[in-house]
Amino acid sequence: xxxxxxxIVHDDAEVLAEAVAARLINRLADAQAHRGEAxxxxxxxxxxxxxxxxxxxxxxxxxxxxxxxxxxxxxERFLPSGDPDRNxxxxxxxxxxxxPVDPARVHPxxxxxxxxxxxxxxxxxxxxxxxxxxxxxxxxxxxxxLGIGEDGHVASLFPGNPALEAAGTVAGVRNSPKPPPERxxxxxxxxxxxxxxxxxxxxxxxxxxxxxxxxxxxxxAGRVEAQGHTRWLIDRDAAAQLKHLEF
Numbered sequence: 001x002x003x004x005x006x007x008i009v010h011d012d013a014e015v016l017a018e019a020v021a022a023r024l025i026n027r028l029a030d031a032q033a034h035r036g037e038a039x040x041x042x043x044x045x046x047x048x049x050x051x052x053x054x055x056x057x058x059x060x061x062x063x064x065x066x067x068x069x070x071x072x073x074x075x076e077r078f079l080p081s082g083d084p085d086r087n088x089x090x091x092x093x094x095x096x097x098x099x100p101v102d103p104a105r106v107h108p109x110x111x112x113x114x115x116x117x118x119x120x121x122x123x124x125x126x127x128x129x130x131x132x133x134x135x136x137x138x139x140x141x142x143x144x145x146l147g148i149g150e151d152g153h154v155a156s157l158f159p160g161n162p163a164l165e166a167a168g169t170v171a172g173v174r175n176s177p178k179p180p181p182e183r184x185x186x187x188x189x190x191x192x193x194x195x196x197x198x199x200x201x202x203x204x205x206x207x208x209x210x211x212x213x214x215x216x217x218x219x220x221a222g223r224v225e226a227q228g229h230t231r232w233l234i235d236r237d238a239a240a241q242l243k244h245l246e247f
Contacts, residue, residue: 152219
């Protein structure tokens with residue numbers, strides 16, 4: 001493993017998933033030690049699913065009172081409830097349904113059979129966030145997880161898409177370059193309220209985007225600036241084009 005500032009590189013995807021899972025548990029346990037509860041924003045994707053599976057399997061998972069954790073999502077595909085491509089479905093299958101969570105503290109974004117449009121789903125989620133925050137804005141996010149796409153997108157904020165520049169806290173997304181075209185996403189200002197944001201990347205397909213986002217800060221992923229710290233947790237394949245780092 002090699003470190004350079006906010007970048008932590010692990011040998012392969014499995015080691016990365018295990019390490020992120022351990023860090024996640026510690027982060028939530030520390031938050032609960034300070035204020036009795038914790039809040040996390042979940043992401044989707046293959047590496048995220050492996051992280052969640054490692055959380056479930058960890059001997060340390062009992063250090064967190066899962067009934068006092070709020071689970072939010074950074075983005076969602078605007079598809080019917082239970083669709084396997086929804087981030088909510090993935091997270092429930094990977095670990096949420098097998099942890100002693102409080103159902104009232106699990107906050108999925110509205111599905112396509114629950115809201116008529118992505119914009120309506122965004123408005124509803126914005127209202128739920130505001131209510132949890134005491135009337136406006138978003139609640140304290142102790143940890144916000146993000147993947148990165150090959151084009152440098154995070155959540156469902158794609159380069160050149162109007163949602164990337166959206167104000168407020170949640171945006172409906174249309175014309176996504178990746179299917180499905182309709183989505184719901186936290187906005188960049190909402191993402192950047194997090195105390196900690198971790199961008200997780202695995203595989204050679206992410207290497208160019210990781211390098212460009214870190215070097216130029218112009219891609220959506222490069223615009224993530226959490227209030228406390230932002231970490232890039234990646235494997236060697238995703239770090240393959242970071243020529244200014246030594247591994």
